[in-house]
Amino acid sequence: MAKERIGIMGGTFNPIHCGHIRMALTAREKAGLDRVLVVPTGNPPHKKHIAPAEDRWRMVCAACAQEECLTPSRIELDRQGVIYTVDTLTLLHQEHPKAELFYIIGADTLMELHNWRRYEEVLHMCTFLVCPRPWDVTPAALVEQRRTLEALGGRFITLEMEPMDVSSTDIRQALDNDQPTALLPVPVREYCAVRGLYGMDSRIPHAEGWLDRLFADLSVKRFAHTLAVAHTARHLAVLHHADAYRAEVAALLHDCAKCLPLKEMQRIARDNALTGDEDILASGALLHSVTGAHLASSVYGVEDPSVLQAILRHTTGSPGMTALDMIVYLADKIEPTRDSYPLLEKVRMLAQLSLTRAMIASMEGTAGHVKKGGKALHPQTLQTLEWLHTLDANS
Ligand code: ATP
Numbered sequence: 001m002a003k004e005r006i007g008i009m010g011g012t013f014n015p016i017h018c019g020h021i022r023m024a025l026t027a028r029e030k031a032g033l034d035r036v037l038v039v040p041t042g043n044p045p046h047k048k049h050i051a052p053a054e055d056r057w058r059m060v061c062a063a064c065a066q067e068e069c070l071t072p073s074r075i076e077l078d079r080q081g082v083i084y085t086v087d088t089l090t091l092l093h094q095e096h097p098k099a100e101l102f103y104i105i106g107a108d109t110l111m112e113l114h115n116w117r118r119y120e121e122v123l124h125m126c127t128f129l130v131c132p133r134p135w136d137v138t139p140a141a142l143v144e145q146r147r148t149l150e151a152l153g154g155r156f157i158t159l160e161m162e163p164m165d166v167s168s169t170d171i172r173q174a175l176d177n178d179q180p181t182a183l184l185p186v187p188v189r190e191y192c193a194v195r196g197l198y199g200m201d202s203r204i205p206h207a208e209g210w211l212d213r214l215f216a217d218l219s220v221k222r223f224a225h226t227l228a229v230a231h232t233a234r235h236l237a238v239l240h241h242a243d244a245y246r247a248e249v250a251a252l253l254h255d256c257a258k259c260l261p262l263k264e265m266q267r268i269a270r271d272n273a274l275t276g277d278e279d280i281l282a283s284g285a286l287l288h289s290v291t292g293a294h295l296a297s298s299v300y301g302v303e304d305p306s307v308l309q310a311i312l313r314h315t316t317g318s319p320g321m322t323a324l325d326m327i328v329y330l331a332d333k334i335e336p337t338r339d340s341y342p343l344l345e346k347v348r349m350l351a352q353l354s355l356t357r358a359m360i361a362s363m364e365g366t367a368g369h370v371k372k373g374g375k376a377l378h379p380q381t382l383q384t385l386e387w388l389h390t391l392d393a394n395s
Contacts, residue, residue: 003098003100004096004099005031005032005033005034005100005102006092006101007024007031007033007035007037008039008101008102008104009103009104010039010040010041010103011038011040012040012041012050012168013040013056013059013060014051015056015059015168015188015192015198016040016059016060016063017166017171017184017185018166018183018184019164019167020038020063021063023131023159023161024036024038024070025067025070026159026161027102027104027129027131027159030159030160031129034069035069035071036104037072037075037092038070038072038073039073039076039088040053040060040072040076041077041083042079043082049172053077055197057074058211058215058223059187059188059192060072061223061224062185062187062223062227063224065220065221065337075092084116084117084118085116085122086122089122090125093125100127101127102126102127103127103129104129104131105129106131107132107135107137108133108137110128110130110145110149111137111145113149114145114148114149120152120153123154123155124153124154126155127156127157128155130157131159132158132159133163134165164183166183172198172199175192175197175198175199176198178200186227186231186335186336187223187225187337188227190228190230193231194211194227194248194252195208203245204248204249210252210253213256213299213300214256217256217260218255218256219259222255222258225255226251226252228335229252229254229255229331230248230331232331233327234248234251236331236351237324239352240323240327242323243324246307247310247324247327247331249307250307250308250310250311250324250328251327251328251331251332253292253296253302253311254289254292254328254332255288256292256295256296257288257291257294258288258292260284260291265284265287265290265291266281268291268294269281272294274291275290279376279378280316286316288315289312289314289315292312293308293312296308306322306324307324309322310325310328313328313329314329316381316384317381318380318384319387321359321384323355326358326359327355330347330351330359330362333347333362334348334351334358334362342366342368342369343361343362343364343365344365347362356388356391356395359384363385366381367382367385
């Protein structure tokens, strides 16, 4: 059997950015890796202004959630004291004795390799996959460094890829100055804004506790989705002159009950007399909005009825939906990490122009999808669609 080929991308990830993700995906493709471990460092002694390790970890998880082949690893975070790459590679060789290890680095890191602790041993423990970086390391200096390290037994493969002009330092500066950060994955951008990292003021007073709880209660994919929905809801609210704070809060909590087992959702619904609707009680896909609104109030302490209503209405919709309800409903469907949903691109486009029309397109898409799957659409969705058509006709 062929040896498993495991890539390792270590870094401070302060924060993780699109350059890191591109490096890992390119390395996987070009070097035929089975998977890539993304390994955030604990508390690197040489770097200052570092976000707390658990925040960096969550951002790494959220950024990798979309890519099956990227596996965040806590191997360095969970060790006491300072840990060096030589220790990490030793542990990984013990854990995967039959695997071949590939360490993914940028060209700037190649120039620093001789400063790594016990680097001569490291050179024999893995093959380095080197990604170009558009910085002021001259090609001649790179070749020379590589030759020197090869003479000591090092193995290097330069990956062919377009260099990406991005660094965590640039991203931190952009966030601090409230500038656009196109090369930051949307869930990571939202995490920084909600948590108040890198000089940003947290937009939500209880965000720290909320993020702790959401990260613990949701799957990583759901957590990343939640952040992307919050980002999109805020954007839609600004665009349509609605309350951006409320939209962001409702979106952040809209799926807070989603990863509970159905039985637990049903227990919460029963104990608190939340609904008598048998169709809703029978389906986690519908019931999580009802239990979610309840938990947003009882656990997260949200008192604003308009926020709770938006959470409650984000699955079936409801006649009389407010702009805030529609924004949360739509943000859930069109957030940028979603790559498939009925009529996704049409709804995305319409959401920029008209909430009502986007709602109609989205609900009709869902209706068609549900029908195709041989299931019945909840009557409330049908009533909502009728109401939306009337609203649109009268506007
Ligand atoms: P900082 O700006 O804080 O120094 P960074 O962007 O270099 O951060 P790190 O977490 O320190 O990010 O980097 C982890 C690894 O990813 C390093 O080997 C680094 O060289 C590499 N790397 C980061 N960004 C890029 C990029 N845009 N192109 C190629 N390699 C990169």
